[in-house]
Amino acid sequence: MTANPSKLTTKFTAFRNFLHKVWALSKPYYASDEKWKARALLAAIIGLNLALVYMNVLFNDWNKLFYDALQDKNAQVFWTQLGRFSYLAFAFIVIAVYKFYLTQLLELRWRAWMTRHYLQRWLADHSFYRLELARFTGQPNAQGNPDNPDQRIQEDINQFTSLTIGLTMGLLNSVVTLASFVGILWSLSGSFTIPLGGAQYVIPGFMVWMAVLYCLAGSVITHTIGRPQIALNFEQQRVEADFRHHMVRVREYSESIALDRGEPVERTQLDLRFGRVLGNYLALIQAQKRLVWFTSFFGQAAVVFPFLVAAPRFFSGAIQLGELMQISSAFGQVQGALSWFVDSYPSLATWRATTDRLTSFEASFQALAQAEYAQAAINSVATDATELSAQDLTVALPGGVVLLAGASLQAAAGDRVLLQGPSGSGKSTLFRTLAGIWPFASGRVTLPADSMFIPQRPYFPNGPLRDALAYPEPVARYTDAQLHQALDDALLPELKSQLDRADAWSQKLSGGEQQRLAIARVLLKHPRWVFADEATSALDAAAEASVYKRLLTLVEHTQGALVSIAHRPGVAAFHNRRWSLQPQPDGAPARYQAEDSRTGPAA
DSSP states (O other): OOOOHHHHHHHHHHHHHHHHHHHHHHHHHHTSTTHHHHHHHHHHHHHHHHHHHHHHHHHHHHHHHHHHHHHHTOHHHHHHHHHHHHHHHHHHHHHHHHHHHHHHHHHHHHHHHHHHHHHHHHHGGGHHHHHHHHHHTTOOOTTOOOSOHHHIIIIIHHHHHHHHHHHHHHHHHHHHHHHHHHHHHHHHHOEEEEEETTEEEEEETHHHHHHHHHHHHHHHHHHHHHTHHHHHHHHHHHHHHHHHHHHHHHHHTHHHHHHTTOHHHHHHHHHHHHHHHHHHHHHHHHHHHHHHHHHHHHHHHHHHHHHHHHHHHHHTTSSOHHHHHHHHHHHHHHHHHHTHHHHHHHHHHHHHHHHHHHHHHHHHHHHHHHSGGGSOSEEEEEESOSEEEEEEEEEEOTTSOEEEEEEEEEEETTOEEEEEOOTTSSHHHHHHHHHTOOSSEEEEEEEESSEEEEOSSOOOOSEEHHHHHHTTSOGGGSOHHHHHHHHHHTTOGGGGGGTTOEEOHHHHSOHHHHHHHHHHHHHHHOOSEEEEESTTTTSOHHHHHHHHHHHHHHHHHTTOEEEEEOOOGGGGGGOSEEEEEEOOGGGOOOEEEEEETTTEEEO
């Protein structure tokens, strides 16, 4: 029975594509600015692997001399070989230790480089924002939307580097071991005569052929039994990351969940995700159990197999005990080399899954670069200009619904603009577009360089309060007096004594305190232009009026402007212009209107 040529071609193509993926992920490091250190470490590891194979050849030769001395009761040779074993063993230990150390060092350096490389790409050009936006809005790309980028950077890179080095060095070791011992086994195994049909057929190097057949059959059976592990390993990494990610979300939104009495729902969601973890892991265990059944049998049978085949020659007196042990050792080395696929299959399955996850992650960055919205569809330019302008501005939702079409906006220094419109009309999306981070837009935006945006949900890094206040700038740029003044101006004098306290401020502070801390950042940094998106929605009227007066004083001092999104009527008193977005019926783009509060509607 012959194999289907088309299936063999498909498998070969898949294997070649996999190797291409591994090479594409590996090449950047070995061509990077660390290439000479990386190549030197790799060359040293290869050299140490070859040295270990050579040591095994010497041990194989030692086996014959030592066991022959035992059989012949030759005490002098026995003690001589025992002394030889001591320095062979010492050399082997030294080589093995440094092989381990340099291998781990290369893995560490490679992982560090890849992690920095992917962190830089993930955080550059708002890629982290666009990937999440594409994923949660259901926008497809050529490679699908990658889940859990944190897990891919933290765990997948670690597994990829360690498995790539471990498996490739293991394969190299097996190839060199096979080349070194196949000749020894061939010369030791002699020939085997098979009587068939009145004739006798002589098979030279019989033990070599038996090792090849033994391992070939083992590899085929191993692949057949173990193949499901590839998909199961891929899925296991995904469901583990989903489970961990949801627990992080519960921790981040602990107060909101507690206020909503949402614990039963979150418990149900966590149980559901953990159930997927357990279900897939159980399927993986079952697949591994089937493979362990075979590999355990395969490994135990390999121990006695060479003795079984060579025993007739030993009992006939054709070979002595030392040669029998040498045959067993050489057969073990050849069989071990040929069994690399069998022994490494679980690691190969994990390697394949990890490589596929990193490849899809890499493809997501390439898809971003090739997509129209990643090619500066919105041409946002930060300049030294004193005006904000937008020409032929079109803003859409991820699904393609156009919120604003062909609009032109302009604001000058000294303006205090209030952007209004019903909920869902696209006010916050327009802010994102002006900031240059919204990918589903086109047109030209000129944004004054010294601008700050206050989002609806400000972000504060965990750590000392002074770092949260200065974020994203280094806190060393500001004195304690400046930090204290910013907190006073933002109505947070009680926080002045806590500047060095480390905490999770996004959870520690109330909604109003978070908004005031975000405003304190602005008051600390003195930007010329301030864009506030519902920045005071959690404050009472008196506090809102106080912080808006501070913001107006700031932009007047810096000769800049203030652009706000707000629904409260009281905020309008702090603005002299209004931009209005009015949704139109039948899904038509919103109607944009600019209005001066003193002169009435303007074109």
